[in-house]
Amino acid sequence: MAESKSLRVAYGETLVELGAENDKIVVLDADLAHATMTNGFAGQYPERFFNFGIAEANMMCAAAGFAHSGLIPFCSTFALFGAGRAYEQIRNSISYVNANVKLALSHSGLCVGEDGGSHQSIEDIALMRVLPGMTIFVPCDPIETQKAVRAAVEINGPVYIRVARPVCDCVTEEDTPFIPGKANIMRDGSDVAILATGLMIPEALKAADLLADEGIKAAVVNFHTIKPLDADCVLKMAEQCGAVVTAEEHSIIGGVGSAVAEVLAGNSNAKFARVGVNDKFGKSGKPADLFKAYGLTAENIAANCKKLIK
Template identity: 50%
Template sequence: MEKATRDAFGETLLELGRKNDKIVALSADLQDSTKAILFQKEFPERFINTGIAEQDLIGIAAGYALEGFIPYVSSFASFITTRPFDMIRMLACYNNINIKIVATHTGVTVGEDGGSAQMLEDIAIMRALPNMVVLCPADAVETQKMVDGIAEYNGPVYLRLARAKYPVVTDEEKAFEIGKGQILRDGGDVTLVGTGLMVSKALEAAEILAGEGIEARVVNMSSIKPIDRDLLVKCAKETGKIVTLEEHQVIGGLGGAVCEVLSQEYPVPVKIIGVENRFGQSGKPDELLEEYGLDSKSIVGKVKVFIGG
């Protein structure tokens, strides 16, 4: 089964609103695309469309949070991370305010919308901020758990979602916990640490590698900040080499976070697979993944070169 993480967000936000009247939703005129429109239709009195005014989006949400509400604000990642950055930094993070920032349309799989809408720097921007939690679910099932779970967490959260449909690769019965990763496939030759869509690509690559006698462990690192330091050290000790995979720039994203941990706690060789200092471009999602070396075939080739296989 494949399902877009933005769709799971809209459906779960609606259910959350039915259970908790402290949940409010705000959008910068993109609620139809982020799927927050489902909440708007049922709870118009708890929904605000700020128009194309992202600074106001964060400012109003901060006011709601200070009055005891739990605001979920949503827009495209390319707009919600850069245009109101000062508001996010000073209102949400400096004051440690309970705002949930939900960014859709991340990565090159946004597709035909082109490079201006394909946000590839948002993890770097958000994880640099004190107090900010940064999450990127592997699939729609994990998205549902995150949207529910962050309502119970008191503080700012950045939730990175996508337009494209992802395969469901996580277990519905497995609980999500901020700061924890999960081994989805075991192996002793190398560890593939992925986030978002790249978790399913890592699993595809691991299957191909297994056919060539290379056993790759696959880790879903959906909590990028805080990151699961213990799991990373365990994998480094047991497999020796680490490959990170993300639909994001190789600078400042998941790969950087992994290297920061391992360089201090258990240094091993790390290969970062992501977008190599380029902007996105218009095209179909699968074509763009291949163009940027993020498809499973490209991953296999890079892993083999890295481990000398």
């Protein structure tokens, strides 16, 4: 079993590796390098690291300039500040012109914990998903984070990588495929399909175990790529199981639940439910307590599955 670590640590370590392999990679941060873990890259390659201070919009515009100069900029800050505060710059200076900028934004979702609702971005996927040409990765563990960062370098255009804060166990393997736009079936089943992403993958697997104890065969599918979404896999699982439940650490509006609903609409008669943040802001608390309070648990996923297939 690979080492448990925070996804932001895995991101920082991968940046250092890539810095040695590709001298076109530059890293930009907004005075949070110690938290986003870009400080490792800054220490190794100070001439390719740029701290813009608390000026996220300026950082995004500068990243576009780096990209137009043939470099590959990685921008990092908290997801709320990057996706939210600098949204217009991402839209017009990066996405609109298909600039080759990578947005690796950390401290996403409820797992920021005690920082509270003002810092918990539960709408960042929705904001990025609506932008034409934006690729979105939501890795579930350290191994997948490393693969997402490396995959982003190979994509010519803007990429958003949603990086979580907590220490996570590895639920994928080094040889698990990571193909952008191609979901991974982690467990097969015939009664209900749990389509999950990010930190909800371990909860989805636990939910499948709970359901198995009751004789219910649940499939678990890892949608590490939210855009482009693997529509073929969505429809395949819907046909195979007849019931689909999505699970995400994000608002049920605009995230993977919405993306799957858009695929199913008019194309499938499968029963459907969404597990996520139900049109509310976050609040301060320990991540585990928040996950329980907002229903982001294996038990709630299992309950939604059973409700659909009754």
